[in-house]
Every structure is written in C-alpha cells, then in structure tokens.
Amino acid sequence: MVLNTAFPKLKLKNKLLLPIVQGGMGVGISAHRLAGNVAKLGAVGTISSVDLRRHHADLMEQTEKSRDKTLIDAVNLIALDREIKAAKKIAGGNGMIAVNVMRAVAEYSAYVKQSCESGADAIVVGAGLPMDLPELTADYPDVALLPILSDVRGIALILKKWMRRNRLPDAIVIENPQYAAGHLGAAGLDSVNDPHFAFSVVLEGTLKLFQELGIASEKIPLIVAGGIHNPQQVNELFGMGASAVQLGTAFAVSEEGDAHVNFKQVLTRAQPEDIVTFMSCAGLPARAVKTQWLSNYLDKEVKLQGKAGPKDCTVGFDCLHQCGLRDGIAKAGQFCIDTQLGFALKGDVERGLFFRGSEPLPFGNAIRPVRELIDYLLNRVNPTLVAAR
Numbered sequence: 001m002v003l004n005t006a007f008p009k010l011k012l013k014n015k016l017l018l019p020i021v022q023g024g025m026g027v028g029i030s031a032h033r034l035a036g037n038v039a040k041l042g043a044v045g046t047i048s049s050v051d052l053r054r055h056h057a058d059l060m061e062q063t064e065k066s067r068d069k070t071l072i073d074a075v076n077l078i079a080l081d082r083e084i085k086a087a088k089k090i091a092g093g094n095g096m097i098a099v100n101v102m103r104a105v106a107e108y109s110a111y112v113k114q115s116c117e118s119g120a121d122a123i124v125v126g127a128g129l130p131m132d133l134p135e136l137t138a139d140y141p142d143v144a145l146l147p148i149l150s151d152v153r154g155i156a157l158i159l160k161k162w163m164r165r166n167r168l169p170d171a172i173v174i175e176n177p178q179y180a181a182g183h184l185g186a187a188g189l190d191s192v193n194d195p196h197f198a199f200s201v202v203l204e205g206t207l208k209l210f211q212e213l214g215i216a217s218e219k220i221p222l223i224v225a226g227g228i229h230n231p232q233q234v235n236e237l238f239g240m241g242a243s244a245v246q247l248g249t250a251f252a253v254s255e256e257g258d259a260h261v262n263f264k265q266v267l268t269r270a271q272p273e274d275i276v277t278f279m280s281c282a283g284l285p286a287r288a289v290k291t292q293w294l295s296n297y298l299d300k301e302v303k304l305q306g307k308a309g310p311k312d313c314t315v316g317f318d319c320l321h322q323c324g325l326r327d328g329i330a331k332a333g334q335f336c337i338d339t340q341l342g343f344a345l346k347g348d349v350e351r352g353l354f355f356r357g358s359e360p361l362p363f364g365n366a367i368r369p370v371r372e373l374i375d376y377l378l379n380r381v382n383p384t385l386v387a388a389r
C-alpha cells in the first residue's frame with residue numbers, strides 16, 4: 001500500500017511522489033528488490049546500473065572467468081533490462097523507478113539507452129557532468145533526467161549547457177560530499193568538507209541562479225542527499241527550499257536492500273572512527289568503512305601509487321573511462337573497484353569495499369523494512385516506539 005504524508009508531493013514529469021528518493025547504489029546494492037519496494041510505497045526507487053550480472057547466476061556463469069569485455073557488457077545490459085522490469089513489477093505502477101548511471105563508467109551511454117528502452121521512468125547521473133544526457137535520451141522525452149551535483153558551479157554548468165538544447169533537468173540531486181557515501185563530488189580529499197557544499201549555501205545559490213537564468217523556482221525540484229537520518233533534518237531541509245531528500249546508507253541496510261546481510265551489518269556496526277575518505281581508482285574521493293581490506297590497502301597506498309604505471313585491466317572489464325590502476329594515474333586509487341565492490345555485495349567482510357555515509361543510521365543497528373524508514377522520515381512514526389506500546 002502506498003504511504004502518505006503531510007509534506008508536499010515531489011512532482012516529476014506527470015507523477016506525484018512521496019518526497020523521498022532511494023539513491024542508486026552499486027555494485028548491485030540497489031537492484032530490483034530495493035528499488036521496486038520503495039516505488040511500491042509511492043516514492044522514487046533507484047536501480048544502480050553498473051555490473052548487474054552479479055545478481056544473475058546464469059549471466060555470471062557465462063562471464064565470471066571471461067576477459068571478453070564485449071561479452072561482459074552485453075550480459076550486463078541483459079541484467080539491467082531484467083532488473084528494471086522486475087522492479088516495475090514489484091512497484092505495480094506506484095512511485096517511480098529510476099536508474100542511476102555514473103558518468104565515469106565506460107558503458108555510460110549504453111546503460112542510459114538500455115534503461116530508456118527497458119522502461120525506466122528516470123535516469124539519474126552522478127560521478128561526472130552529464131553534459132550529453134539530453135541528446136542520449138532525445139527519443140525518450142517522457143523519461144525524467146536528474147543530474148547529481150554538489151555545488152552551484154556544477155549546477156550552473158549543466159543548466160547553461162542543457163538550456164542551449166532546450167532541455168531542463170526534471171530535478172537536481174544536490175549531494176553533500178561531507179556526509180555522503182561512495183564517490184564524492186569534490187575535486188580532492190582536502191576539499192570534501194568545504195563549506196561551499198553546505199545544503200543551505202547550495203540551495204540558496206541555486207535558487208538565485210534560477211532567477212538569473214529566468215527559471216521559475218518551482219520548475220526544477222531540488223533533492224538533497226548526504227547524511228540525512230532523522231525527521232527533524234527532513235523538516236529543516238524542506239524549510240530551506242528542498243523538495244525531497246535522497247538517502248543511500250539507510251536504504252542499503254533496509255530489509256529489502258539487495259546486498260548480503262553481512263554487507264548490511266558492516267554498515268550498521270561501523271563506528272564513526274571506522275569511516276574513512278580516500279581516493280578511488282575513479283579519481284574521485286570516496287567514503288567507506290575501514291574494513292580489513294581497506295585498512296591494508298591504505299597502509300600500502302603510497303607505495304602502490306609510487307609504482308603506478310599503465311597496464312591492462314586486471315579483470316578485462318575496463319569498467320571505467322579512466323582507472324587509476326589500469327591507466328597508472330598515481331594520485332588516484334590503485335585497486336580494482338569492481339572486484340572489491342563485488343566482494344562486498346556477496347558479504348565477503350574480509351575482502352569487500354563497503355561504501356557508507358559518515359552519519360548515524362535512523363534505526364541504529366537494526367535492519368528494518370523500507371516502509372518503516374519512509375514513515376519515520378516523513379511522518380515521524382518510530383517503529384521502536386510502536387513495538388514497545
């Protein structure tokens with residue numbers, strides 16, 4: 001059953017939605033089960049497009065030992081198609097099914113096109129500036145387009161470029177690198193906490209920018225992401241001009257989250273001192289739990305960076321446009337991100353890379369259904385209090 005709230009609905013294309021977005025989480029952390037169940041409640045569920053074959057035994061069997069990029073890419077498109085269709089089936093026409101595609105991924109255009117063909121309601125692009133998204137999706141005018149950006153400068157660049165093509169984003173996700181999980185929209189590790197990323201600064205600056213560009217403020221909803229974990233924050237952010245909130249970590253650990261239960265426990269049990277930022281091989285800062293693998297890697301990082309040099313992709317997948325390990329970029333991470341994220345999805349606590357935001361979780365260590373999470377954030381219904389009655 002769809003949930004309700006007293007907050008104004010989020011309007012995307014012609015849909016009225018709960019003002020909650022479940023952020024896309026790769027590899028495989030947000031697939032059809034999570035996205036479908038969030039959408040079923042009337043909110044926005046997002047599938048992460050990258051390397052979804054990992055959820056399909058038949059496709060994995062064909063490619064696990066293969067170094068044939070063409071084959072791996074082809075089965076990943078099959079997996080993406082299956083995941084979108086399965087999510088839409090769970091959603092039953094409620095909410096919205098979005099697909100997250102990272103600009104930094106080599107198969108970005110193919111993932112965008114497949115998502116549109118398979119019936120995604122929205123495409124959300126982060127980890128780079130999606131200047132060409134309007135052209136890529138020109139044949140699918142009903143698909144909502146949402147760039148993920150972190151500061152007013154990035155928003156201005158996208159708006160000006162897209163306006164030249166007579167297109168506006170259907171909403172903008174503003175992700176604060178100080179708190180968010182995964183890849184962060186800051187130039188380097190030293191700028192992650194820069195005050196110009198604060199929600200208040202970006203929301204105010206964006207509304208001013210809209211005025212300068214002659215865009216009515218209600219035309220492009222602003223969705224804020226990073227560190228949101230209680231209804232008071234949600235209320236405050238709506239008061240500052242946000243139209244919806246996006247959460248990642250809290251959805252990753254929900255009952256319906258598509259990862260192994262060990263994955264969820266690594267995230268829920270992490271203490272503030274266990275959460276670190278470091279350079280990813282994608283050349284962006286990233287935030288994750290300092291597990292055994294990450295700790296060992298960070299101990300060796302300087303040495304590995306000193307030896308960086310171009311080489312073949314270690315798994316033949318060439319998943320990134322630019323990879324610090326393959327391309328020998330010394331200032332970037334020196335590990336295979338797809339391999340480490342694949343371990344995490346399967347619950348391999350020793351070898352996995354576990355992305356996580358910096359802030360506490362709404363329900364502490366508890367793994368609860370997405371319905372309770374959304375009801376808590378929007379309607380202040382606290383499941384622990386309900387259970388104790």
Ligand SMILES: Cc1cc2nc3c(=O)[nH]c(=O)nc-3n(C[C@H](O)[C@H](O)[C@H](O)COP(=O)(O)O)c2cc1C
Pocket residue numbers: 022023024025026027029048100102125126127148175179180181182183225226227228246247248249250252354355356357358359
């Ligand atoms: C495990 C995990 C994987 C993520 N992967 C992606 C991704 O592939 N693409 C993306 O744009 N954002 C990714 N994110 C970021 C989320 O979509 C979301 O914007 C962010 O986590 C919000 O911050 P929060 O975790 O503090 O709520 C990921 C987050 C997590 C926790």
